[in-house]
Amino acid sequence: MERPPLSAVPEPLSRVAPHVAGRILFRQSWDDLVFLHWPVDPGDVAHLFPAGTRPDVIDGATYIGLVYFQMRRLALGVGPALPLIGTFTEINVRLYSVDTEGRRGVVFRTLDCERLLPSAVARSVWGLPYRWAATRKLRFGDRIIYTTRRRQPGGPTSRVWAATGTQGHACGPLGDFLTARWGLHARAWGSTYFWPVDHAPWTFRDVSLLSHDDDLVEASTGLRVARGMPTSVLYSPGVRVRFGTPRRLRGV
Template identity: 35%
Template sequence: MLDFPLPAPALADPSAPTLANRLAMRERPAGTPIMRQDWNDLLFLHWPVPVALIQPHLPPRLQVDTYDGMAWLAVVPFRMSKVRTRISPPVPGAREFLELNVRTYVHLDGVPGVWFFSLDATNALAVWAARTFFNLPYLRATMSLDCPSAQLRQFRAERTHPGAPPAQFRATWTLGPPQPAAEPGSLAFFLTERYCLYTSNRARTKLYRGRVAHAPWPLSTAQLLHFESTLLESHGLPTPTEKPLVHAGGPVSVELWPMQRV
């Protein structure tokens, strides 16, 4: 694992979303969603990092979103199920698969969202469609999720995408009691209440925003029993030696809207 010192928090960003901006994102977007899916068995692993570490990795116009002056990096494994589009019947073999993403938090014009460094997935069709039609950095990987008991989860992943930097991930955790809903303005609210994602074309000359809608995350406590990963390193990002902030989440039923150029 690589390490780095955490500097003093950055000065407040005057363009950062207000709490009212963040709460407004809970509202369901106008129009018709193009896809629906359920997200299950999530594990949120978060680390505070210097803003200067993240900003150079973002396309022009996007700014790092911060909490108490710090940026946040996250690794999030989960299980996707009941995947279906608005206009087509369920595709055999594509209704349920595993996913593992590396992400940070950004904002543009007062709209907070997620920026994905990568989204590894087990489903080849989903990877192709997301890369082709949504400009999302999906990558092929082999993964497994074992649930030996109602509380215990074991997730394994190895990236297999041709030409992509190799990466592995292993985590074992136990689920604890449910937590109260994240209080608006709290760190848990900042990290998990994200109803927008950003992406760009490969040349980074075009920026796109997509909206999702779902109920606020049902969170529970979790204890991380084992963790090893080279995901962040595969993007040239150091992994702190400090233990991550851990939340478990799900399930939620999610609606997705088309990506729009911004």
């Protein structure tokens, strides 16, 4: 099947999520998020995007994101939060996409998670590239450390150490481009889907990157950009999130 033309004009960026209509599949909270980002040439990552999507760009560049956070209160539909398995540390590598209908989103390359069951279900049912890993979060006052090691011989590792502040931080146009994403694109069941997401507008606080060391980006994209200092570093105390029903892209 030929890929349809990717000429749709991207929807305008908005810091306010559109309403997710229909059935809510999942609810969860994302806490203590540290975002690291590096610019790359769109042509260097275009082959990593699912059919019907392309790299989204700002000022001629697209970005690779490395995001560390604590998942809490994972729940199915309107049910209660899942005990034990509903709370875990996650580290993901993501790209920024736009589809044939102009919807902006993210494409996950990997999602490292310490819980085996959620990882296995997300991979087998929804086609999301979860990996079982030994992940950990430590906090000492204003200092936060995330680490992960993939549970395989010689598996990639990642670590970040940051100092978080209490003052509000305006993330600017680039920060909005990287974080005001109201869905994800994924390939599953032989088609490409867009999963709508909504949550309150992001709030950011001052943050200083003390150190980082990462193999995940190179392992999942083939690019060594994460060995250098990130162009953008952001910290958010978190948001509560709802996932709607996936919508299949027409023709792909």
